Amino acid sequence: MGRRQISSELIRHSRSFFLILGLVSCPIVYMYLSAGEKGEELVRSFECCKGIEHLELWGDAVKWGSDFKLDSAQECCKACKDTCNATKGECLCDSWVFCGHRDACGIQFGECWLKKQKDTLDPELRDSGDKVMWTSGIIYGKGEGIVGLETSGYGVIYIKLLPECAPHSVSYILELLATRNCPGCHFYRAESRGSAWDLEGHHIKDAPFGPPSALIQGTLKAHEFIFDKISKEVSSPIYRGSVAWVGSGPEFFISLANHNEWKNEYSVFGFVLPEYMKIVEKIAQLPTKPDLWSNINVSILRKTVDLRFRRLNSEDLITQY
Structure with a gap:
């Protein structure tokens, strides 16, 4: 499976509402x-x-x-x-x-x-x-449009989806959600904040921007699902917790830091609820091995982390987002 690189400057049958989409980018x-x-x-x-x-x-x-x-x-x-x-x-x-x-x-x-x-x-x-x-x-009100990105062995990362801003992206996520499975979906890259960003994701003055790049990266290309490349939908900077595609997908990443240096390069289709960033941090600390992508040093997980989407359980009371 190919890997898309994040720069140094840095569906077979969609669900009903999101199938026919022609939205422009919005801030x-x-x-x-x-x-x-x-x-x-x-x-x-x-x-x-x-x-x-x-x-x-x-x-x-x-x-x-x-x-x-x-x-x-x-x-x-x-x-x-x-x-x-x-x-x-x-x-x-x-x-x-x-x-x-x-x-x-x-x-x-x-x-x-x-x-x-x-x-x-x-x-x-x-x-x-x-x-x-x-x-x-x-429109998603508070407590709505939240899906769980369930990892193998590390807990559930809850994500608020942005259908008003990234409908093409959300349509594919909802298709995966409907199947309650995502065969082939996994995280394969993990890099900490290093010395460039603090615990809240703010860049430390005069520190280099990486590597490491303060993110975890994976793919949402599920076996037996057709993935149509998604045109850029949201023109937005990347902040701590942003969930965005690399290029046109299906590679995606969750950011551990505020990446103002990446400008508006990536399509953001959701954000991780702040209290669940601890799971993202945990994955970012897993054992890795070095690799080189187009002359950029990256850290690849020694063991990938499988993923699948699921709805909130009845005991999951999340109403503030």
């Missing part, structure tokens, strides 16, 4: 909040609010579009987000449908339907294709 804003003895935790707020053209999602209507018209899909998306409780994060609306093609929509032009899905990890599809006049989107 992610990262904010830091103090968390007492736990130190600094990374809390993300997302400025992505795009939809999928020629797609109509189904679901129970929270607000009827025939009585609610707006000027753009982005406004419809934001109207859905506005139903989320700022404190508890509960959302009355988790999906939206907008009619933005003036000629095709006719008197329905501008209709914004706010809806509620039975399962936001598998939203209900009404129709899709070039003849569909609707644009649809999905």
Whole structure:
């Protein structure tokens, strides 16, 4: 299996909602909040609010579009987000449908339907294709859109997915999630922060940027699954906990540090919940052997770590993200 290198400067049948995707890149804003003895935790707020053209999602209507018209899909998306409780994060609306093609929509032009899905990890599809006049989107409130990346022997890494920003990527993850298996998926590279970054992932002044590169890297190419290369979806710097593709995938990495030196090179499709970064750190400390990729020194795991995605268990109460 080939390995994609991270630079020194540094689906056979997708799930319903994410199958037909044409989103543009959107920024992610990262904010830091103090968390007492736990130190600094990374809390993300997302400025992505795009939809999928020629797609109509189904679901129970929270607000009827025939009585609610707006000027753009982005406004419809934001109207859905506005139903989320700022404190508890509960959302009355988790999906939206907008009619933005003036000629095709006719008197329905501008209709914004706010809806509620039975399962936001598998939203209900009404129709899709070039003849569909609707644009649809999905929103993950707090406690939603979180999947477990289960490792062999080291615990579960919980990841918050970013469907509004990286729909192509999320579609493939949800396909793996639906099978409850990921044969062939594994971590194969592990590098610590070394002396270049502190425990919170901040770069130490005047320290070299590596190697080591402060990351763990693997592949999500599952046997018997077709992986279509994914175009860049999110233009964002890499921060501690970012989960991103290398190139167009299926190689991916989880960052242990804030890599401002990598600029906006990589497509970010999720982030590790801060309290589960300890598992990432554990894997980064496993025995490795040196290798050379295009004149860059890397550290390869002596024994790969198998992976698979799974849903949250009933006892997994994660509601703050």
